[in-house]
Amino acid sequence: MVVPDLGRAPGSGRAVPTDHLRLLARVARMYHEQGMRQPEIAATLSISQPRVSRLLKEAIALGIVRTVVVLPEGVHTELEEELQRRYGLRDAVVVDTAGATDDVIPALGAAAASYFNTTFKGGDVIGISSWSETLLAAVERMQPKSTQVADRVMQVVGGVGSPDAQVHATRLLGRLADVTRARPIFVPSAGVVGTATIRDALLQDSAVKEVMAQWRDLTVVLVGIGSLEPSPLLLRSGNAVSDADQAELRALGAVGDVCLHFFDAEGAPVDSAFDHRVVGIDVHTFRAVERRVAVAGGARKYSAIKAALKGAWINVLITDLDTATRLTTEP
Structure with a gap:
């Protein structure tokens, strides 16, 4: 043998x-x-x-052939996967902002535009916040589609404020509707009104109720994440949080907001007088949207971004490298 x-x-x-x-x-x-x-x-x-x-x-x-993935420079797949694992995200995009600590908007806008270009699919109903400079930067960089990739694009927060801000809100929604070949739907109301009584009356208006009913159809919502201190855009909008409202929110532990709904450091909603004056999508309807995409970064917004993740306000995050590193290394 x-x-x-x-x-x-x-x-x-x-x-x-x-x-x-x-x-x-x-x-x-x-x-x-x-x-x-x-x-x-x-x-x-x-x-x-x-x-x-x-x-x-x-x-x-048998290990004779072994696959090794070498990440190209500027690609942070491992960090993105760690963000997904730690915070239960559906997806994450991390972009290197070339050392910028404050003005991360151009890089985030470009990354978000690429993400939107590849992930919108036919029949999407897209909600979008009215008050995000980063979202506007993203939408302006998107490539127009040759076929319809969204059915409707609608505001999820009232859009009427100062004339300058109204131009911004209209431009944001109109541009996104154009590039996706969708039907634009505006909220015919201010985002923040003077009293809860006025807000409650507006919510009974037939035009407002018609838009609110369509929020239940959303398949994806695009938002920024706000810090307690209003952004320059929000300050110019006529929808800014007043000093008195800020004092109340700070006393209640608020650190940030999504669609003008404020939350504390653990991401729990803060029940404030301000919240009862917001004309926009309610928390329950917002959380029911399958894909909730936030484009946000920079040191000023770190605490708000972390709280939004902990509270599961969003399930897709597009952010900068420094913020992503802090989110995955700090307790």
Whole structure:
């Protein structure tokens, strides 16, 4: 009886006849290093193509062929996956802002535009916040679609404020509707009104009620994340949080907001007088949207972003490298 010469497969340490290991290595090198197709390998070695396929799979299983993914410069897949794992996100996009600590808007806008271009699908009903400079930067960088990729694009917070801010809100919604070939739907009301009584009356208006009913159809919502200190845009909008409202919100522990709904450091909603004056999507309807995408970054918004993640206000985050690193390394 002839005893076969046995070798050890590098990955498993399993004893395999040396002749078979030699064949596995030869097939693997021909396919992976020399770029030969399976039919060519089969013809060269006088074996069947199905056997070549089986040998290639066996070479991987035995560790003869090992796949190594080398991340290109500027790609942060591992960090994105850690964000998803730590905060239960559906997706995350991390962009290097080239050392910018304050003006991260251009880089975030470009990354968000790319994400929107590839993830909007036919039939989407998209909600969008009216007061985000980062979202406007993203939408302006989007490429117009040749076919319709969204059914409707609608505001989820009232859009009427100062004339300058109204131009911004109209431009944001109109541009997104144009590039996705969707029907634009505006909220015919101010985002913040003087009293809860006025807000309650507006919510009974037939035009406002018609828009509110459509919020239940949303498949994706695009938002910024606000800090307690209003952004320059919100200050100019006529919808800013007053000093008195800020004092109340701060006393209640608020650190940030999504769609003008404020939350504390753990992401729990803060029940304030201000919240009862907001004309916009309610918290329950917002959280029911399948894909809730936030585009936000910068040191000023770190606490608000972290709280929004902890409170599961969003499930997709597009942010900068410094913010993502802090979110995955700080307790």
